[in-house]
Amino acid sequence: MSFDYSMIGYRIKKARENKGITQEILAESMDVSNAYISKIERGRTPVNLDNLGKICAVLETSTDYILRGTNKISDDYTRNEIIDMLEGCSPEKIKLIALVIKPILDYNGDG
Known part of the structure; x- marks a missing residue:
């Protein structure tokens, strides 16, 4: 960077x-x-x-x-931090991360 x-x-x-x-x-x-x-x-x-x-x-x-130009408490900071972490990942790691994230995103909080 x-x-x-x-x-x-x-x-x-x-x-x-x-x-x-x-x-x-x-x-x-x-x-x-x-x-x-x-x-x-x-x-x-x-x-x-x-x-x-x-x-x-x-x-x-x-x-x-x-x-x-961002503050830690902002949502954009967290989003940018995640993007920065993903930049150096291999395609295999990206697939693994997607497998972990998808259930979290699909979770509706009712259960």
Whole structure:
């Protein structure tokens, strides 16, 4: 999976602005430079996992929102997660998964 760093930066900027936090405050809270935050927000520098965690903690947002633009609690997130899991499966595994899923989908809950 590849990431669009300009979209990640855009989401970080949006979350930061929604919290009313300046780049300077975010940078200070993470012990990094303003220039680093600016580069991340413009998609010029990829954010590493440690700093992503710090950003999310300060901005009180999820990594799922920053990386994918979705929240874990949404139905779309779960649907996308299932699709992602299926992408690497062999045709045989897909058939097996379908055999497991079909009875669940056919179940009407009356019994």
